Amino acid sequence: MPCWYYDKNDLVKTPSARHGIRDEVEARYRREGARLIMDTGTKLGLRFDTCATGVVYFHRFYMFHSFQDFHRYVTAACCLFLAGKVEETPKKCKDIIKMARSKLPEPHCQIFCDESREEVMTLERILLQTIKFDLQVEHPYAYLLKFSKLIKGDKKKIEQMVQMAWTFINDSLCTTLSLQWEPDVIAVALMYLASRLTKFDIQDWTGKVFGSKSKWWDHLVEDVNIEFLEDICHQVLDLYSSSSQSKEDSPPPPPPPPQGPTPSKRSRPVS
Known part of the structure; x- marks a missing residue:
């Protein structure tokens, strides 16, 4: 492929x-x-x-x-x-x-x-x-739902974070992020952005090793550092900050996140 x-x-x-x-x-x-x-x-x-x-x-x-x-x-x-x-x-x-x-x-x-x-x-x-008849496409939505189930903490705060991240994923379609990064990486980056904006500091998650200094996103995706995550976040935020951007330039608000199937893991792109 x-x-x-x-x-x-x-x-x-x-x-x-x-x-x-x-x-x-x-x-x-x-x-x-x-x-x-x-x-x-x-x-x-x-x-x-x-x-x-x-x-x-x-x-x-x-x-x-x-x-x-x-x-x-x-x-x-x-x-x-x-x-x-x-x-x-x-x-x-x-x-x-x-x-x-x-x-x-x-x-x-x-x-x-x-x-x-x-x-x-x-x-x-x-x-x-x-597109070379390559028709099957994975999206960040399913990864967001999968990853959010691993996060521990206040359920209302987690739900608020997921809803905001869902909207960011929806708006990211107006960028070329789908041509730069795999969907699981985009999902994690926009979870990171949503957690920052909702002031929900993710400290605990399923599978966390006691005493480990690794970040929560290290448990979800491999070989992705904070600089990559922040670059993805800035590309989405640029949609809102551009002075030439009209309100209609973003896709319509997303529906409530449904329960989606668990996606399969794909190879890491070359950055």
Whole structure:
């Protein structure tokens, strides 16, 4: 299977960059595409994991293609269409296009026209070839639920931390974090951020060795230091601090965390 993790140098040498699209513009296009997938999927009643899968497809696609060649909103509709089938929550292409169009203001909604269904169906074949038919995607949500069960302490504080971390994971889809780090690392980093902001100091957890000076995240993931965690946190926080960021640039609020299956462990990416 292909490796979908990139270092930061690769992320500034994308096809869009080679076409002269500035970094901040590409980042905005990625946010807007991710937001449209999440917003459209939510309005259509799709599960959070279906929407997240569509966003990951979207980010991977633009590591091989330029925003100049493929419009972000058409690609977003295509990614959500494919994700719905992969996650066994299919929606008709025409319904996705209709909902996506309704979520876009003038004149952006005009990108969808009478021929859009054929355009999306054609693009689906290009998308499948681009992502090399590697359709299964893991997300940080399941890891968050798994890891939170290992944390000991005040249940209300743990619940508050998990809810905040869930929202951070949801918003992280607007960044390229899914192209940089495995989902378990993202989950731990945003648990760390949520614990700091909720002032919940994690001191005890299942499996802690008495007298050990290791941190709680060392028990959950390997070879990840505090600098990596804080870098992930800052990339998410930058979404909120950017002066050019509108309130609509974040995906819609997430539903309450459901009970998900225990994910399998994957190999560590090269940082």
